[in-house]
Amino acid sequence: MNDAATLLPEDEARARVLALVPPLATEWVSLDEGLGRTLAEDVMAQRTLPPWDNSAMDGYAVRASDLTGPLPVRLPVLETVYAGATPRHEVRPGTCVRIMTGAPLPEGADAVVMRERARPVPNGGADQVDILEAVEAGQFVRPRGEDAHEGALLLARGTPLGIPELGLLWGQGQLSIPVPRAPRVAILSTGDELCRADEPPKGRIVDTNAPSLALAVRRAGGLPSLLGIAQDTRDSVSEFLSRAHGFDVVLTSAGVSVGERDYVKEVLAALGVEQHLWRVAIKPGKPLVVGKRGSTLFFGLPGNPTSSLVTFELFVRPALRRLLGHSDVAPIRVSGRLDGRLAKSPGLAHFVRVTATWREGSLWARPLSTQTSGALRSAASATHLLHFPREASSLSHGDGVELLPVSWGA
Numbered sequence: 001m002n003d004a005a006t007l008l009p010e011d012e013a014r015a016r017v018l019a020l021v022p023p024l025a026t027e028w029v030s031l032d033e034g035l036g037r038t039l040a041e042d043v044m045a046q047r048t049l050p051p052w053d054n055s056a057m058d059g060y061a062v063r064a065s066d067l068t069g070p071l072p073v074r075l076p077v078l079e080t081v082y083a084g085a086t087p088r089h090e091v092r093p094g095t096c097v098r099i100m101t102g103a104p105l106p107e108g109a110d111a112v113v114m115r116e117r118a119r120p121v122p123n124g125g126a127d128q129v130d131i132l133e134a135v136e137a138g139q140f141v142r143p144r145g146e147d148a149h150e151g152a153l154l155l156a157r158g159t160p161l162g163i164p165e166l167g168l169l170w171g172q173g174q175l176s177i178p179v180p181r182a183p184r185v186a187i188l189s190t191g192d193e194l195c196r197a198d199e200p201p202k203g204r205i206v207d208t209n210a211p212s213l214a215l216a217v218r219r220a221g222g223l224p225s226l227l228g229i230a231q232d233t234r235d236s237v238s239e240f241l242s243r244a245h246g247f248d249v250v251l252t253s254a255g256v257s258v259g260e261r262d263y264v265k266e267v268l269a270a271l272g273v274e275q276h277l278w279r280v281a282i283k284p285g286k287p288l289v290v291g292k293r294g295s296t297l298f299f300g301l302p303g304n305p306t307s308s309l310v311t312f313e314l315f316v317r318p319a320l321r322r323l324l325g326h327s328d329v330a331p332i333r334v335s336g337r338l339d340g341r342l343a344k345s346p347g348l349a350h351f352v353r354v355t356a357t358w359r360e361g362s363l364w365a366r367p368l369s370t371q372t373s374g375a376l377r378s379a380a381s382a383t384h385l386l387h388f389p390r391e392a393s394s395l396s397h398g399d400g401v402e403l404l405p406v407s408w409g410a
């Protein structure tokens with residue numbers, strides 16, 4: 001094709017998609033369901049954590065000013081404070097207490113000497129220890145409020161919730177959190193040649209796009225619903241699509257290129273979906289179409305199984321992540337080096353399926369032997385997509401390349 005110049009570049013296409021994404025209403029979910037979501041509101045701390053200065057080491061709580069003279073310094077040990085206990089003694093000048101990690105620091109102490117830097121005095125009668133090393137005030141003390149201060153901001157609205165963030169919320173005794181609700185995603189396959197996996201094929205092939213996309217949607221944090229398989233007629237595509245109510249996103253696959261029975265674009269237009277882009281300068285995935293009606297986003301993904309997965313990765317997943325409140329949604333890119341050679345004509349950016357492994361200080365990307373987008377095998381075992389830039393025509397062994405980790409890998 002000679003029309004490459006009129007096609008949208010990949011990043012511009014994604015920017016257009018993201019500009020269409022509406023904010024979603026808030027729902028409250030339990031913390032176990034919070035992973036990968038974002039906070040819909042600021043969360044203030046209800047508790048100061050840790051509630052007291054406490055020891056970061058097993059050792060001796062001391063006054064740093066007691067250790068400024070010649071070493072070792074012999075100190076009486078007033079008591080042992082365990083995690084979960086309350087100290088009974090104040091550490092007055094010239095004394096110390098034995099303390100365990102996490103135990104509250106007694107009054108008067110301002111530092112901890114680790115156990116390995118002290119030597120208990122044998123047969124000393126009274127409990128005594130020789131401190132072998134001087135310390136700075138504050139050493140091995142975890143200060144009160146290091147994690148949270150009651151009444152202060154704990155986590156801001158928009159914060160992505162990973163395991164440590166959820167841990168901070170758990171530490172507050174918070175049991176549920178406000179998050180943008182999960183996007184509901186309808187998935188429609190189109191094609192006369194398709195059947196369900198549980199049907200006798202009778203000359204047809206199994207619709208693999210719908211279940212694959214459903215898994216990709218779920219992995220991205222959306223709630224997939226399968227609409228079924230439409231025939232390659234205007235009426236059938238229209239009937240299925242007009243039944244899709246209450247969804248935030250509708251994904252169709254196939255029927256979006258320039259074949260005689262490619263009706264998806266036309267039917268979307270007839271149903272009042274405003275088309276915002278069609279055809280992107282990428283391979284695989286060129287015939288992508290994106291539209292919007294009301295607050296629902298429509299993606300007409302290409303039918304080739306690998307093309308639908310690649311376009312999902314480049315455009316649908318970022319949109320779902322934006323719906324979920326993430327601000328950083330473009331696919332991650334890491335630097336790697338090409339293990340092999342690649343050639344193409346300029347015009348389209350290629351997203352080459354590769355298996356990347358770390359060797360000798362680099363992430364080496366080896367293209368899979370099959371790259372045809374019709375074959376799922378060209379996606380199986382891919383760990384990354386290698387970005388072969390639009391205007392480039394060859395890449396040599398060892399060349400630096402951009403790699404996008406795929407979210408549909410094992």
Ligand code: AMP
Pocket residue numbers: 189190191193194206207208209210253254255256257259302303304305374
């Ligand atoms: P189309 O975009 O309709 O020209 O389809 C492109 C290719 O993808 C054809 O070889 C189709 O048979 C195949 N294909 C389309 N939809 C699916 C699907 N849901 N599952 C598996 N293959 C499909």
Ligand code: MG
Pocket residue numbers: 190191192232254255303
């Ligand atoms: Mg077709």
